[in-house]
Amino acid sequence: MTYRPDPGRYEGMIYHRTGRSGLMLPAISLGLWHNFGGVDVFENGRKIIHRAFDAGITHFDLANNYGPPPGSAEENFGRVLATDLKPYRDELIISTKAGYAMWPGPYGDNGSRKYLLASLDQSLQRMGLDYVDIFYSHRPDPDTPMEETMMALDQAVRQGKALYAGISSYSPGQSRQAAEILRHLGTPCLIHQPRYSILDRWVEDGLLDTLEELGMGCIAFSPLKQGLLTNRYLDGIPADSRAAKPTGFLSKDQVNPETIDKIKRLHELALNRGQSLAQMAIAWLLKDKRVTSVIIGASSTQQLEDNLKALNNLAFNEEELRQIDAIAGHD
């Protein structure tokens, strides 16, 4: 059946400027790390992508290694593009990354120019694209000179294979260095992609301030702590959840009594605000103007619908913020 996007797709979404760039990103973006690989049900992933675009989610985040098997999320996204989304390419922001192990031998991992540029070519081929919108260095590589990794990002942009350059999980000092090198090369660093949630605060220790100063956007990954900051684990570990799946990155021991106690208290607080815990967790990140977007994951369209409603209440009073910090152990 031919996919026809909702003509009202831009009415409900909020768009934020990415740092001091010209690029606007949706407050909520969709990530394809889990649930879109070769081990997953293709039609389910396809439905989630449709629903996302129908709701004004213009940004889809991928990486070379998403699957499993690695590469299969890009292949599946390429299939959806080819059949459904190709006519809307200019309405989409598609990102990919290289930095983690992808193919055997010394050239399929880390931060060398050799790896990054070869990997981007492979990603473009898997997705059937001429270019991606954002190409990221997926993680800092202490053994490769920062200049080399940044020159690879700059070259990707100059070749027209990426429109913007980004970095992920770089420390404040590394981000500053990367931004400086890229500025010198003439390709500004658009965005940083760090892990950030109510229960994961490392970015508050200097990174957010650094990004604001550098004029770089910030897009938070795992905003729901891989599903912990939802109602998913309130009564144990469901069989179809990420923690139960052998291919999931959330381990069962992360669903421990201490964390569940925090989650139950956060859940109560969310209910008092008239929100689900997932909605509160997303809204809590978006209250900070330095956060351009949050990249959620979803295994069903229902989860996506739930998460989109976060946009209905983004305001927090002082007492709510104090309680969230106290429960999270950040008071």
Ligand SMILES: NC(=O)c1ccc[n+]([C@@H]2O[C@H](COP(=O)([O-])OP(=O)(O)OC[C@H]3O[C@@H](n4cnc5c(N)ncnc54)[C@H](OP(=O)(O)O)[C@@H]3O)[C@@H](O)[C@H]2O)c1
């Ligand atoms: N740069 C990096 O190094 C890096 C690393 C990790 C992720 N990322 C990016 O960030 C994206 C998001 O990461 P993530 O998947 O960990 O994000 P997340 O939003 O923290 O977790 C998503 C998971 O939470 C559960 N969930 C989502 N909404 C729910 C709801 N309303 N109610 C109940 N459960 C809900 C689902 O788990 P179930 O599957 O159990 O249903 C879903 O798969 C990735 O896809 C990727 O694009 C980047």
